[in-house]
Amino acid sequence: MAREALGDVEHFVLVALVRLGGESYGVPILEEIAARTGRHVSRPAVYLALGRLERRGLLKSRLGDATAERGGRAKRFFTLTKAGARELRQSRQAFTRMWADVEHLVDRAAR
Amino acid sequence: MTRPPRVAVRLLAWRLHPDHRDDVIGDLDEQFIARVSAVGPARARRWYWRETLDLVGGMGWRRDPFAIDGSRSRRVWMPDTWTLDLRHAWRSLGARRGSALATMAVFAIGVGLLSAIFALADPFILRPLPFARPGELVAIDVRSTGLSPDARIPTLDEWRARGDLFKDIAASRGGPTVQLKLADGSVMFRTGLVTENFFDLLGVPVARYAPWRATTWASTWRPSRAGPDPSDLAVIVTPHGRTALRWTADERDLRLTDGGAVRVAGVLSDTFLDLVGCDGLAAYEVGPVIDAYWSPDGSSWGYARHDLIARLQPSVTPDVVQRALAVPLPSGGRLDVTVEPLADRRTRAMRPLALGAFGAGLLILFVCAGNVANLLLARGTYRAQEFATREALGATRLDVARLWLAELGLVALAGATAGLAIAWIALHVAAGVIPAQYVALGAPDVSARVVAFALLAGAAVAIVGLVPAVLVSRVAPRTLLARRASTAGPRVQILRVGFGAVQAALAMVLAVGAAMLLQSSMNLLRRDPGYDGAALTVHVSYRPASAAVVDETVRSSIDRLKHLPGVQAVSATTQAVMDGQRGGGVTLDGRPGVFVFDTFVRPEFFDAAGMTIVQGRPLGEGDHDWRAVVVNQAFVRQYLPATPPLGHLLTRSARQGIIVGVVRDVLDGGLAAAPRPTVYSLMTEVPSPVVYVFRAIGDPAGYREPIRRALVAVNDDAVVSDVDTIDRRLRDSVRDRTFATLVLTMFCLAGGGVTVAGLAGIASFVVARRTREIAIRIAIGATGGDVRRLVAREALSAAVIGGTAGLLIGRWLSTWLTSFTYGVEAGNWTTAVVAGAVMLVVMVAAALAPAGRAVNLQPTEALRVE
Numbered sequence: 021m022a023r024e025a026l027g028d029v030e031h032f033v034l035v036a037l038v039r040l041g042g043e044s045y046g047v048p049i050l051e052e053i054a055a056r057t058g059r060h061v062s063r064p065a066v067y068l069a070l071g072r073l074e075r076r077g078l079l080k081s082r083l084g085d086a087t088a089e090r091g092g093r094a095k096r097f098f099t100l101t102k103a104g105a106r107e108l109r110q111s112r113q114a115f116t117r118m119w120a121d122v123e124h125l126v127d128r129a130a131r
Numbered sequence: 132m133t134r135p136p137r138v139a140v141r142l143l144a145w146r147l148h149p150d151h152r153d154d155v156i157g158d159l160d161e162q163f164i165a166r167v168s169a170v171g172p173a174r175a176r177r178w179y180w181r182e183t184l185d186l187v188g189g190m191g192w193r194r195d196p197f198a199i200d201g202s203r204s205r206r207v208w209m210p211d212t213w214t215l216d217l218r219h220a221w222r223s224l225g226a227r228r229g230s231a232l233a234t235m236a237v238f239a240i241g242v243g244l245l246s247a248i249f250a251l252a253d254p255f256i257l258r259p260l261p262f263a264r265p266g267e268l269v270a271i272d273v274r275s276t277g278l279s280p281d282a283r284i285p286t287l288d289e290w291r292a293r294g295d296l297f298k299d300i301a302a303s304r305g306g307p308t309v310q311l312k313l314a315d316g317s318v319m320f321r322t323g324l325v326t327e328n329f330f331d332l333l334g335v336p337v338a339r340y341a342p343w344r345a346t347t348w349a350s351t352w353r354p355s356r357a358g359p360d361p362s363d364l365a366v367i368v369t370p371h372g373r374t375a376l377r378w379t380a381d382e383r384d385l386r387l388t389d390g391g392a393v394r395v396a397g398v399l400s401d402t403f404l405d406l407v408g409c410d411g412l413a414a415y416e417v418g419p420v421i422d423a424y425w426s427p428d429g430s431s432w433g434y435a436r437h438d439l440i441a442r443l444q445p446s447v448t449p450d451v452v453q454r455a456l457a458v459p460l461p462s463g464g465r466l467d468v469t470v471e472p473l474a475d476r477r478t479r480a481m482r483p484l485a486l487g488a489f490g491a492g493l494l495i496l497f498v499c500a501g502n503v504a505n506l507l508l509a510r511g512t513y514r515a516q517e518f519a520t521r522e523a524l525g526a527t528r529l530d531v532a533r534l535w536l537a538e539l540g541l542v543a544l545a546g547a548t549a550g551l552a553i554a555w556i557a558l559h560v561a562a563g564v565i566p567a568q569y570v571a572l573g574a575p576d577v578s579a580r581v582v583a584f585a586l587l588a589g590a591a592v593a594i595v596g597l598v599p600a601v602l603v604s605r606v607a608p609r610t611l612l613a614r615r616a617s618t619a620g621p622r623v624q625i626l627r628v629g630f631g632a633v634q635a636a637l638a639m640v641l642a643v644g645a646a647m648l649l650q651s652s653m654n655l656l657r658r659d660p661g662y663d664g665a666a667l668t669v670h671v672s673y674r675p676a677s678a679a680v681v682d683e684t685v686r687s688s689i690d691r692l693k694h695l696p697g698v699q700a701v702s703a704t705t706q707a708v709m710d711g712q713r714g715g716g717v718t719l720d721g722r723p724g725v726f727v728f729d730t731f732v733r734p735e736f737f738d739a740a741g742m743t744i745v746q747g748r749p750l751g752e753g754d755h756d757w758r759a760v761v762v763n764q765a766f767v768r769q770y771l772p773a774t775p776p777l778g779h780l781l782t783r784s785a786r787q788g789i790i791v792g793v794v795r796d797v798l799d800g801g802l803a804a805a806p807r808p809t810v811y812s813l814m815t816e817v818p819s820p821v822v823y824v825f826r827a828i829g830d831p832a833g834y835r836e837p838i839r840r841a842l843v844a845v846n847d848d849a850v851v852s853d854v855d856t857i858d859r860r861l862r863d864s865v866r867d868r869t870f871a872t873l874v875l876t877m878f879c880l881a882g883g884g885v886t887v888a889g890l891a892g893i894a895s896f897v898v899a900r901r902t903r904e905i906a907i908r909i910a911i912g913a914t915g916g917d918v919r920r921l922v923a924r925e926a927l928s929a930a931v932i933g934g935t936a937g938l939l940i941g942r943w944l945s946t947w948l949t950s951f952t953y954g955v956e957a958g959n960w961t962t963a964v965v966a967g968a969v970m971l972v973v974m975v976a977a978a979l980a981p982a983g984r985a986v987n988l989q990p991t992e993a994l995r996v997e
């Protein structure tokens with residue numbers, strides 16, 4: 021079966037994780053995506069994406085310590101794996117190749 | 132510290148997979164705390180709820196949302212969330228719209244009928260009285276035997292001091308009716324008397340405006356003695372009184388017509404259940420628990436009773452109180468005390484009827500559940516293969532049950548909603564004809580209790596109906612995939628036909644009953660009342676005055692009413708139509724023992740009421756003092772059958788009157804009563820109330836206000852009741868029958884509707900089970916008639932067997948209805964057979980409807996589907 025390409029949200033999640041220093045948990049990831057894209061990203065979509073990426077080995081997770089502000093619940097920290105970094109790079113390259121020489125055409129169509 | 136909404140957290144904890152529950156909720160909590168300081172707790176909580184619903188809707192049913200890839204092969208067929216379940220159910224219902232609508236209709240009928248009955252019966256069966264801790268309240272009835280003037284009867288205060296029995300005890304009784312003067316006329320105001328602790332004992336809130344204390348006048352007033360009207364009375368106004376007075380909160384002092392005043396000391400809320408039955412309650416003091424009074428020589432006595440209500444101490448039962456209070460009096464005589472729970476006292480009369488109706492409603496609901504089961508069974512059979520395929524692909528039983536639940540949930544919800552609408556309409560249609568005793572504890576309405584009950588009933592039907600459907604969808608996949616769909620065994624078939632037959636019998640019994648009552652109603656409405664039905668009547672009460680004064684008032688009022696535009700004739704009588712007449716013995720040509728009813732009238736009465744003089748002349752001004760009388764045809768039939776009636780002599784006391792005319796019979800005893808021998812004579816004394824009767828052109832409603840104004844203009848103390856047509860008063864006289872007819876017709880429609888759905892369900896089931904067989908038969912040359920016979924055989928057997936049995940039972944049971952019927956004999960074959968034939972035609976049509984679908988089956992398509 022052909023390897024699945026990264027979806028939009030998965031792509032955003034991986035890039036957000038890189039921006040956050042390679043390891044982070046749900047809240048900063050959600051906030052980073054919202055801040056950078058200026059779009060509302062559905063919470064379930066982000067959690068489902070995190071889950072899928074972990075299944076595919078592109079992320080790994082560990083439980084952190086419980087804190088009072090979280091009602092005594094632990095954070096789940098996600099870390100980018102090497103496979104994840106490779107996948108992200110390939111995805112980015114695919115996008116770049118697709119966009120090569122068409123940006124002005126899109127601009128013209130949008131005018 | 133502000134916490135996230137607890138319910139939302141619980142919802143998340145319940146819905147999310149345990150592996151990820153904590154970190155997802157933790158993230159949400161952390162953001163919540165940040166939001167509380169940024170936007171405030173209220174907005175933060177709203178945000179939390181939005182995110183919760185988003186998560187609940189988007190992350191599946193306790194399934195590991197992060198494990199989708201791994202389980203995709205198993206789950207791909209199945210909608211992942213409840214919203215998808217519902218969407219799937221919606222599509223599936225749309226695919227077999229007819230059966231979905233039939234199921235919904237069965238729900239609607241069953242739930243609607245039972246909810247309407249529940250709304251009517253609830254106050255008499257389940258709903259507690261609207262007082263604080265109603266279980267502690269008892270009604271105490273005190274009677275006495277063998278009292279002597281020196282008997283010492285215990286006082287209410289002595290009983291109140293019995294702390295071992297009572298927390299408190301209060302008394303009440305009906306008070307005098309007084310006449311109040313309002314800005315635009317006068318009204319009669321019924322007072323009630325209660326002890327000062329009455330409202331505290333019941334735990335009823337009273338909006339108090341002014342002091343409300345027992346007065347000597349109220350404490351010494353007795354029903355049997357006409358005392359002077361009170362000069363100053365403080366009352367707490369009941370809901371009925373507020374309506375009667377059109378009372379507003381800023382109007383605290385009401386004037387009595389004779390110059391005294393009634394002060395409004397307080398007002399009770401609309402929900403107050405008036406145990407006394409009056410417009411306003413004044414405070415009084417009670418001495419002995421029986422108010423006995425003696426003639427001056429002590430030889431005879433009478434007593435005025437109080438209605439006692441007590442709140443019992445915990446663990447004290449009514450029996451204990453009864454034994455403790457019913458002791459011989461030290462000075463002779465005995466008190467007989469009956470103690471019973473207040474709720475029983477209020478509901479006793481109606482409870483058996485309410486329970487009976489409720490039981491009948493439950494029976495129909497039970498039949499509904501059976502039919503829903505049958506309809507779902509047919510659906511399940513159609514879809515058994517689909518379910519088998521799903522199970523083969525990995526769906527669990529629970530998954531299949533979820534599909535069923537979503538579908539049935541939609542149908543049940545729609546059905547229950549439609550049922551509530553039916554109940555609402557039924558109650559509003561019935562509102563005009565519900566006799567007073569059925570609404571003694573409050574008018575029925577679709578309240579929150581009724582809605583809750585309807586949903587509960589809907590859920591019960593759904594659960595009962597679902598069981599066989601789930602069972603059929605649990606047939607082993609390989610059986611179905613191997614196309615060996617089992618046909619039902621003979622035992623199941625007999626059961627199904629039997630169930631159909633029971634329904635058909637029930638529907639037929641109801642049809643026979645309803646037909647009898649409908650025919651009786653038609654007979655009653657067809658009766659010629661003898662009056663001009665459009666003639667108007669109005670009751671007017673005057674304050675007691677000398678006969679000459681009131682006589683003059685009546686004359687002037689008639690003159691004034693005659694001059695109203697459109698009025699053709701006006702007169703007055705002492706007897707209202709259907710208000711019951713006084714009768715008495717007279718002598719006819721010296722022959723005693725002639726019993727007649729009296730109606731005293733003014734001249735022109737016959738013209739105003741539209742009554743026809745069949746012989747002789749009407750009464751004129753010179754006929755007063757019983758000089759001349761007019762009799763009705765019933766009198767002639769009974770007492771003068773063989774001789775010409777005019778000129779005979781009637782004697783009463785010292786007065787003699789000659790029969791000068793015969794008037795046609797009228798239904799003055801009500802629509803259902805037979806005409807009685809009646810003597811009409813001119814009014815000699817003026818009664819209260821006087822009933823004015825007039826004939827006018829056009830819409831009677833338009834005359835109401837002008838009539839009232841004209842009567843008050845002549846005498847501003849006149850208390851004018853509603854102006855109504857004779858027709859309306861006649862119809863009111865058969866309210867009980869109309870209500871019984873309406874209820875039984877409702878039952879009949881419901882029973883018929885349910886049975887139709889049931890028989891159609893049986894035939895549909897046959898079509899579903901035997902589609903393949905039918906297709907093959909058509910392919911090898913079976914005709915439409917053959918297929919119809921095959922499909923409808925079971926349902927038709929049920930209809931014919933049940934219908935015949937029902938017809939016989941219905942005819943036999945119809946004797947119970949004879950007290951409600953007019954002109955229809957019990958066991959009347961014509962009515963029963965006509966009703967039975969109509970019902971049978973409907974049932975046969977229902978059985979044949981699915982057969983039509985089978986006849987049009989394309990063999991190639993049917994076999995391909997299989």
